[in-house]
Amino acid sequence: MTERATAIRGIIRILGRYGIDGDSAFRYGFAYESALPVLRSILTPDHKDSLPEQLAIRWQRTFDAHVTPNALDMWVGRFLNWFRNAPMDQLLELQAPDREQWDKLPSFSPMDEDIASPYIWLRDRYLFPTHPEAWNTASLHHEYRYMESGDLNGFSERAILPATLEPNTLNAHIARRAAHSKQDEARRLYENIYYYAIPLLKRGGDSDRAAELFEFHLAQHPHDRQARIAYAFCLIPLNPENAEWQLSDMLNIGGRQDPLVVYDLCSCLVLQGSHRRALQIARHYWSEQREHIPRRTVSAHLWDVNNGSPVLMETDDVDACLAAMCARTSERYRQEEDTLFWQGILEELPAQQSTDE
Numbered sequence: 001m002t003e004r005a006t007a008i009r010g011i012i013r014i015l016g017r018y019g020i021d022g023d024s025a026f027r028y029g030f031a032y033e034s035a036l037p038v039l040r041s042i043l044t045p046d047h048k049d050s051l052p053e054q055l056a057i058r059w060q061r062t063f064d065a066h067v068t069p070n071a072l073d074m075w076v077g078r079f080l081n082w083f084r085n086a087p088m089d090q091l092l093e094l095q096a097p098d099r100e101q102w103d104k105l106p107s108f109s110p111m112d113e114d115i116a117s118p119y120i121w122l123r124d125r126y127l128f129p130t131h132p133e134a135w136n137t138a139s140l141h142h143e144y145r146y147m148e149s150g151d152l153n154g155f156s157e158r159a160i161l162p163a164t165l166e167p168n169t170l171n172a173h174i175a176r177r178a179a180h181s182k183q184d185e186a187r188r189l190y191e192n193i194y195y196y197a198i199p200l201l202k203r204g205g206d207s208d209r210a211a212e213l214f215e216f217h218l219a220q221h222p223h224d225r226q227a228r229i230a231y232a233f234c235l236i237p238l239n240p241e242n243a244e245w246q247l248s249d250m251l252n253i254g255g256r257q258d259p260l261v262v263y264d265l266c267s268c269l270v271l272q273g274s275h276r277r278a279l280q281i282a283r284h285y286w287s288e289q290r291e292h293i294p295r296r297t298v299s300a301h302l303w304d305v306n307n308g309s310p311v312l313m314e315t316d317d318v319d320a321c322l323a324a325m326c327a328r329t330s331e332r333y334r335q336e337e338d339t340l341f342w343q344g345i346l347e348e349l350p351a352q353q354s355t356d357e
Helices: 001-018 022-029 032-043 051-062 069-085 086-094 100-105 111-126 137-149 167-203 207-220 226-234 242-248 261-269 275-288 317-332 336-356
Strands: 300-304 310-315
Touching: 001 022, 001 086, 022 032, 022 051, 022 069, 022 086, 022 111, 032 051, 032 069, 032 167, 111 137, 137 167, 167 207, 167 226, 207 226, 226 242, 226 261, 242 261, 242 336, 261 300, 275 317, 275 336, 300 317, 310 317, 317 336
Parallel strands: none
Antiparallel strands: 300 310
16 A cells, blocks of 8 residues: 555544544545646646656546547546545545546536535635635635534534634635635636646647647636736747737737737747837837836746747746847847847846846
Protein backbone atom coordinates (compact mmCIF):
# COMPACT_ATOMS: atom_id res chain seq x y z
CA MET A 1 0.00 0.00 0.00
CA THR A 2 1.36 3.44 -0.96
CA GLU A 3 1.96 6.29 1.45
CA ARG A 4 -1.15 8.03 0.05
CA ALA A 5 -3.33 4.98 0.66
CA THR A 6 -1.99 4.48 4.18
CA ALA A 7 -2.66 8.12 5.08
CA ILE A 8 -6.22 8.04 3.71
CA ARG A 9 -6.99 4.78 5.53
CA GLY A 10 -5.78 6.38 8.74
CA ILE A 11 -8.00 9.44 8.24
CA ILE A 12 -11.01 7.24 7.50
CA ARG A 13 -10.45 5.35 10.78
CA ILE A 14 -10.18 8.60 12.74
CA LEU A 15 -13.42 9.92 11.21
CA GLY A 16 -15.15 6.70 12.26
CA ARG A 17 -14.35 7.44 15.90
CA TYR A 18 -16.44 10.58 15.60
CA GLY A 19 -19.44 8.80 14.14
CA ILE A 20 -18.66 9.77 10.55
CA ASP A 21 -18.81 7.31 7.69
CA GLY A 22 -15.22 7.81 6.58
CA ASP A 23 -15.62 5.99 3.26
CA SER A 24 -18.50 8.26 2.26
CA ALA A 25 -16.69 11.34 3.51
CA PHE A 26 -13.77 10.49 1.23
CA ARG A 27 -15.87 9.47 -1.77
CA TYR A 28 -18.15 12.50 -1.68
CA GLY A 29 -16.05 15.12 0.08
CA PHE A 30 -12.87 14.74 -1.97
CA ALA A 31 -14.06 13.65 -5.42
CA TYR A 32 -13.41 17.00 -7.10
CA GLU A 33 -10.00 17.37 -5.45
CA SER A 34 -9.03 13.89 -6.64
CA ALA A 35 -10.12 14.72 -10.20
CA LEU A 36 -7.61 17.58 -10.47
CA PRO A 37 -4.33 15.58 -10.39
CA VAL A 38 -5.82 13.02 -12.78
CA LEU A 39 -7.00 15.67 -15.25
CA ARG A 40 -3.63 17.42 -14.94
CA SER A 41 -1.89 14.14 -15.81
CA ILE A 42 -4.05 13.83 -18.94
CA LEU A 43 -3.65 17.40 -20.16
CA THR A 44 -0.09 18.14 -19.01
CA PRO A 45 1.64 14.78 -18.43
CA ASP A 46 5.05 16.44 -17.98
CA HIS A 47 3.84 18.61 -15.11
CA LYS A 48 5.77 18.14 -11.88
CA ASP A 49 2.55 17.25 -10.00
CA SER A 50 1.32 14.68 -12.51
CA LEU A 51 0.64 11.07 -11.52
CA PRO A 52 3.34 8.44 -12.03
CA GLU A 53 3.61 7.49 -15.69
CA GLN A 54 2.18 4.00 -15.18
CA LEU A 55 -1.05 5.45 -13.70
CA ALA A 56 -1.20 8.46 -16.03
CA ILE A 57 -1.12 6.36 -19.20
CA ARG A 58 -4.23 4.40 -18.19
CA TRP A 59 -6.09 7.62 -17.39
CA GLN A 60 -5.06 9.17 -20.69
CA ARG A 61 -6.86 6.33 -22.46
CA THR A 62 -10.13 7.50 -20.85
CA PHE A 63 -9.85 10.87 -22.62
CA ASP A 64 -9.20 10.51 -26.33
CA ALA A 65 -11.13 13.54 -27.58
CA HIS A 66 -10.10 17.12 -28.16
CA VAL A 67 -10.44 19.40 -25.14
CA THR A 68 -13.92 20.82 -25.70
CA PRO A 69 -16.58 21.94 -23.21
CA ASN A 70 -18.62 18.77 -23.79
CA ALA A 71 -15.61 16.46 -23.58
CA LEU A 72 -14.35 17.96 -20.31
CA ASP A 73 -17.80 18.08 -18.74
CA MET A 74 -18.42 14.45 -19.64
CA TRP A 75 -15.03 13.35 -18.35
CA VAL A 76 -15.43 15.13 -15.01
CA GLY A 77 -18.98 13.78 -14.59
CA ARG A 78 -17.83 10.24 -15.27
CA PHE A 79 -14.87 10.62 -12.92
CA LEU A 80 -17.14 11.76 -10.09
CA ASN A 81 -19.44 8.80 -10.64
CA TRP A 82 -16.48 6.43 -10.77
CA PHE A 83 -14.95 7.93 -7.61
CA ARG A 84 -18.19 7.62 -5.68
CA ASN A 85 -18.84 4.00 -6.64
CA ALA A 86 -15.54 2.24 -7.42
CA PRO A 87 -13.86 -0.24 -5.01
CA MET A 88 -11.95 1.62 -2.32
CA ASP A 89 -8.62 0.02 -3.25
CA GLN A 90 -8.88 1.55 -6.74
CA LEU A 91 -9.65 4.98 -5.28
CA LEU A 92 -6.77 4.93 -2.83
CA GLU A 93 -4.30 4.27 -5.63
CA LEU A 94 -6.21 6.27 -8.28
CA GLN A 95 -6.19 3.26 -10.61
CA ALA A 96 -8.16 3.98 -13.78
CA PRO A 97 -10.95 1.58 -14.80
CA ASP A 98 -10.64 -0.11 -18.17
CA ARG A 99 -12.16 1.66 -21.17
CA GLU A 100 -15.24 -0.56 -21.34
CA GLN A 101 -16.13 0.19 -17.70
CA TRP A 102 -15.41 3.88 -18.21
CA ASP A 103 -17.70 4.21 -21.23
CA LYS A 104 -20.61 2.72 -19.27
CA LEU A 105 -20.41 5.36 -16.53
CA PRO A 106 -23.10 8.08 -16.57
CA SER A 107 -21.72 11.59 -16.78
CA PHE A 108 -23.91 13.22 -14.12
CA SER A 109 -26.23 12.37 -11.27
CA PRO A 110 -28.08 15.23 -9.49
CA MET A 111 -28.91 12.89 -6.61
CA ASP A 112 -25.19 12.36 -6.00
CA GLU A 113 -24.70 16.12 -5.63
CA ASP A 114 -27.32 16.20 -2.89
CA ILE A 115 -25.57 13.35 -1.10
CA ALA A 116 -22.14 14.94 -1.53
CA SER A 117 -23.10 18.37 -0.23
CA PRO A 118 -23.07 17.56 3.55
CA TYR A 119 -19.73 15.77 3.24
CA ILE A 120 -18.23 18.74 1.39
CA TRP A 121 -19.53 20.97 4.20
CA LEU A 122 -17.78 18.72 6.72
CA ARG A 123 -14.57 18.82 4.67
CA ASP A 124 -14.66 22.62 4.47
CA ARG A 125 -15.23 22.94 8.23
CA TYR A 126 -12.26 20.68 9.02
CA LEU A 127 -9.81 21.93 6.39
CA PHE A 128 -10.65 25.65 6.22
CA PRO A 129 -12.23 26.49 9.61
CA THR A 130 -11.39 30.22 9.45
CA HIS A 131 -11.30 30.72 5.65
CA PRO A 132 -14.88 30.85 4.34
CA GLU A 133 -13.62 32.19 1.01
CA ALA A 134 -12.37 28.64 0.32
CA TRP A 135 -15.73 27.01 1.15
CA ASN A 136 -18.18 25.63 -1.36
CA THR A 137 -21.25 27.87 -1.57
CA ALA A 138 -23.53 25.03 -0.40
CA SER A 139 -21.23 24.63 2.64
CA LEU A 140 -21.87 28.25 3.61
CA HIS A 141 -25.62 27.55 3.46
CA HIS A 142 -25.25 24.40 5.58
CA GLU A 143 -23.24 26.38 8.12
CA TYR A 144 -25.95 29.05 8.26
CA ARG A 145 -28.61 26.41 8.98
CA TYR A 146 -26.36 24.86 11.61
CA MET A 147 -25.86 28.20 13.37
CA GLU A 148 -29.51 29.18 13.09
CA SER A 149 -31.25 25.93 14.01
CA GLY A 150 -28.58 23.38 14.91
CA ASP A 151 -29.12 21.37 11.71
CA LEU A 152 -26.44 18.63 11.77
CA ASN A 153 -27.14 17.29 8.27
CA GLY A 154 -27.54 13.79 9.64
CA PHE A 155 -24.17 13.71 11.42
CA SER A 156 -23.75 13.02 15.12
CA GLU A 157 -23.11 15.94 17.47
CA ARG A 158 -19.57 14.76 18.20
CA ALA A 159 -18.79 14.88 14.46
CA ILE A 160 -19.42 18.62 14.28
CA LEU A 161 -16.76 20.85 15.75
CA PRO A 162 -17.87 24.14 17.34
CA ALA A 163 -18.38 26.93 14.80
CA THR A 164 -15.25 28.96 14.11
CA LEU A 165 -16.88 31.60 11.90
CA GLU A 166 -18.57 34.68 13.28
CA PRO A 167 -22.22 34.97 12.12
CA ASN A 168 -21.54 38.38 10.56
CA THR A 169 -18.59 36.97 8.61
CA LEU A 170 -20.63 34.02 7.39
CA ASN A 171 -23.55 36.24 6.34
CA ALA A 172 -21.21 38.60 4.49
CA HIS A 173 -19.73 35.73 2.48
CA ILE A 174 -23.16 34.32 1.65
CA ALA A 175 -24.31 37.75 0.45
CA ARG A 176 -21.16 38.23 -1.60
CA ARG A 177 -21.55 34.85 -3.29
CA ALA A 178 -25.17 35.66 -4.11
CA ALA A 179 -24.20 38.99 -5.66
CA HIS A 180 -21.09 37.82 -7.51
CA SER A 181 -21.58 34.10 -7.97
CA LYS A 182 -21.06 34.08 -11.75
CA GLN A 183 -17.97 36.28 -11.58
CA ASP A 184 -16.43 34.20 -8.78
CA GLU A 185 -17.15 30.97 -10.63
CA ALA A 186 -15.58 32.37 -13.77
CA ARG A 187 -12.48 33.54 -11.89
CA ARG A 188 -11.93 30.17 -10.19
CA LEU A 189 -12.34 28.33 -13.51
CA TYR A 190 -9.98 30.75 -15.26
CA GLU A 191 -7.28 30.31 -12.61
CA ASN A 192 -7.49 26.52 -12.83
CA ILE A 193 -7.28 26.57 -16.62
CA TYR A 194 -4.38 29.03 -16.60
CA TYR A 195 -2.57 26.65 -14.22
CA TYR A 196 -2.96 23.82 -16.76
CA ALA A 197 -2.25 25.94 -19.83
CA ILE A 198 1.16 27.38 -18.90
CA PRO A 199 3.01 24.01 -18.87
CA LEU A 200 1.53 23.28 -22.31
CA LEU A 201 2.84 26.59 -23.64
CA LYS A 202 6.25 26.08 -22.04
CA ARG A 203 6.62 22.67 -23.66
CA GLY A 204 6.23 24.15 -27.12
CA GLY A 205 4.05 22.69 -29.84
CA ASP A 206 1.01 22.45 -27.58
CA SER A 207 -0.39 25.97 -27.99
CA ASP A 208 -3.45 24.47 -29.69
CA ARG A 209 -4.25 22.41 -26.59
CA ALA A 210 -3.79 25.46 -24.36
CA ALA A 211 -6.11 27.47 -26.65
CA GLU A 212 -8.75 24.73 -26.40
CA LEU A 213 -8.71 25.07 -22.61
CA PHE A 214 -9.54 28.77 -22.79
CA GLU A 215 -12.08 28.08 -25.52
CA PHE A 216 -13.75 25.71 -23.05
CA HIS A 217 -13.81 28.51 -20.45
CA LEU A 218 -15.23 31.05 -22.91
CA ALA A 219 -18.01 28.67 -23.91
CA GLN A 220 -19.28 29.00 -20.34
CA HIS A 221 -18.20 32.61 -19.66
CA PRO A 222 -18.18 34.38 -23.04
CA HIS A 223 -17.76 37.86 -21.56
CA ASP A 224 -14.61 37.08 -19.53
CA ARG A 225 -12.18 39.61 -20.99
CA GLN A 226 -9.11 38.13 -19.31
CA ALA A 227 -9.88 34.69 -20.75
CA ARG A 228 -10.36 36.21 -24.22
CA ILE A 229 -6.90 37.80 -23.98
CA ALA A 230 -5.42 34.46 -22.87
CA TYR A 231 -7.17 32.62 -25.70
CA ALA A 232 -5.78 35.07 -28.27
CA PHE A 233 -2.34 34.77 -26.67
CA CYS A 234 -2.38 30.99 -27.20
CA LEU A 235 -3.27 31.52 -30.87
CA ILE A 236 -0.29 33.78 -31.61
CA PRO A 237 2.21 31.01 -32.53
CA LEU A 238 -0.44 29.06 -34.46
CA ASN A 239 -2.55 31.67 -36.19
CA PRO A 240 -1.35 35.25 -35.65
CA GLU A 241 -3.98 36.55 -38.09
CA ASN A 242 -6.81 35.16 -35.93
CA ALA A 243 -5.07 36.34 -32.77
CA GLU A 244 -4.74 39.83 -34.28
CA TRP A 245 -8.46 39.90 -35.01
CA GLN A 246 -9.29 38.81 -31.45
CA LEU A 247 -7.00 41.38 -29.86
CA SER A 248 -7.95 44.28 -32.15
CA ASP A 249 -11.52 43.79 -31.04
CA MET A 250 -10.43 44.41 -27.44
CA LEU A 251 -8.72 47.75 -27.96
CA ASN A 252 -10.52 50.55 -26.15
CA ILE A 253 -11.14 53.23 -28.75
CA GLY A 254 -9.90 56.53 -27.34
CA GLY A 255 -9.55 55.17 -23.80
CA ARG A 256 -6.87 53.72 -21.57
CA GLN A 257 -5.46 50.52 -23.02
CA ASP A 258 -4.54 47.28 -21.32
CA PRO A 259 -0.75 47.01 -21.84
CA LEU A 260 -1.08 43.25 -22.25
CA VAL A 261 -3.49 43.65 -25.18
CA VAL A 262 -1.19 46.23 -26.79
CA TYR A 263 1.91 44.03 -26.44
CA ASP A 264 0.16 40.89 -27.71
CA LEU A 265 -1.35 42.74 -30.67
CA CYS A 266 1.99 44.29 -31.62
CA SER A 267 3.73 40.90 -31.36
CA CYS A 268 1.11 39.45 -33.75
CA LEU A 269 1.79 42.24 -36.23
CA VAL A 270 5.57 41.85 -35.97
CA LEU A 271 5.22 38.12 -36.67
CA GLN A 272 3.17 38.91 -39.78
CA GLY A 273 5.68 41.48 -41.01
CA SER A 274 3.37 44.43 -40.29
CA HIS A 275 6.06 46.21 -38.27
CA ARG A 276 4.96 49.75 -39.19
CA ARG A 277 1.46 49.20 -37.88
CA ALA A 278 2.86 47.58 -34.73
CA LEU A 279 5.10 50.57 -34.09
CA GLN A 280 2.21 52.96 -34.79
CA ILE A 281 -0.11 51.22 -32.28
CA ALA A 282 2.61 51.00 -29.63
CA ARG A 283 3.61 54.64 -30.00
CA HIS A 284 0.01 55.84 -29.89
CA TYR A 285 -0.50 53.81 -26.69
CA TRP A 286 2.64 55.20 -25.12
CA SER A 287 2.13 58.81 -26.10
CA GLU A 288 -1.65 59.19 -25.89
CA GLN A 289 -2.98 56.47 -23.61
CA ARG A 290 -0.23 55.99 -21.07
CA GLU A 291 1.80 59.19 -20.84
CA HIS A 292 -0.31 60.91 -18.20
CA ILE A 293 -1.12 57.93 -15.99
CA PRO A 294 1.04 56.62 -13.11
CA ARG A 295 3.35 53.88 -14.33
CA ARG A 296 2.59 50.42 -13.00
CA THR A 297 4.15 47.05 -13.57
CA VAL A 298 2.04 44.18 -14.88
CA SER A 299 3.14 40.56 -14.43
CA ALA A 300 2.41 38.26 -17.35
CA HIS A 301 3.59 35.59 -19.77
CA LEU A 302 4.49 37.02 -23.19
CA TRP A 303 5.80 35.84 -26.54
CA ASP A 304 9.28 37.10 -27.38
CA VAL A 305 9.09 37.50 -31.18
CA ASN A 306 12.36 39.30 -31.78
CA ASN A 307 14.01 36.30 -33.46
CA GLY A 308 11.16 35.64 -35.86
CA SER A 309 9.47 32.80 -33.95
CA PRO A 310 7.59 33.09 -30.64
CA VAL A 311 9.43 32.07 -27.46
CA LEU A 312 7.53 32.07 -24.16
CA MET A 313 8.88 34.39 -21.50
CA GLU A 314 7.72 35.66 -18.12
CA THR A 315 7.96 39.26 -16.99
CA ASP A 316 6.80 41.56 -14.25
CA ASP A 317 6.82 44.59 -16.55
CA VAL A 318 4.80 44.39 -19.77
CA ASP A 319 5.41 48.03 -20.65
CA ALA A 320 9.18 47.59 -20.49
CA CYS A 321 8.96 44.53 -22.76
CA LEU A 322 6.81 46.48 -25.22
CA ALA A 323 9.40 49.27 -25.34
CA ALA A 324 12.24 46.75 -25.85
CA MET A 325 10.38 44.94 -28.64
CA CYS A 326 9.63 48.21 -30.42
CA ALA A 327 13.21 49.44 -30.06
CA ARG A 328 14.57 46.26 -31.65
CA THR A 329 11.88 46.19 -34.34
CA SER A 330 12.40 49.82 -35.37
CA GLU A 331 16.17 49.33 -35.45
CA ARG A 332 15.89 46.14 -37.54
CA TYR A 333 13.69 47.88 -40.13
CA ARG A 334 15.69 51.14 -39.98
CA GLN A 335 12.86 53.31 -38.74
CA GLU A 336 15.19 56.00 -37.41
CA GLU A 337 12.60 58.25 -35.76
CA ASP A 338 10.98 55.30 -33.98
CA THR A 339 14.38 53.94 -32.97
CA LEU A 340 15.31 57.23 -31.28
CA PHE A 341 11.91 57.40 -29.58
CA TRP A 342 12.02 53.87 -28.13
CA GLN A 343 15.68 54.01 -27.15
CA GLY A 344 14.87 57.18 -25.26
CA ILE A 345 11.97 55.41 -23.54
CA LEU A 346 14.23 52.53 -22.49
CA GLU A 347 16.71 54.97 -20.99
CA GLU A 348 13.93 56.71 -19.04
CA LEU A 349 12.26 53.56 -17.70
CA PRO A 350 14.58 52.82 -14.73
CA ALA A 351 14.32 56.41 -13.51
CA GLN A 352 10.55 56.40 -14.10
CA GLN A 353 10.23 53.20 -12.09
CA SER A 354 12.20 54.52 -9.10
CA THR A 355 10.09 57.71 -9.14
CA ASP A 356 6.83 55.75 -9.15
CA GLU A 357 8.00 53.52 -6.30
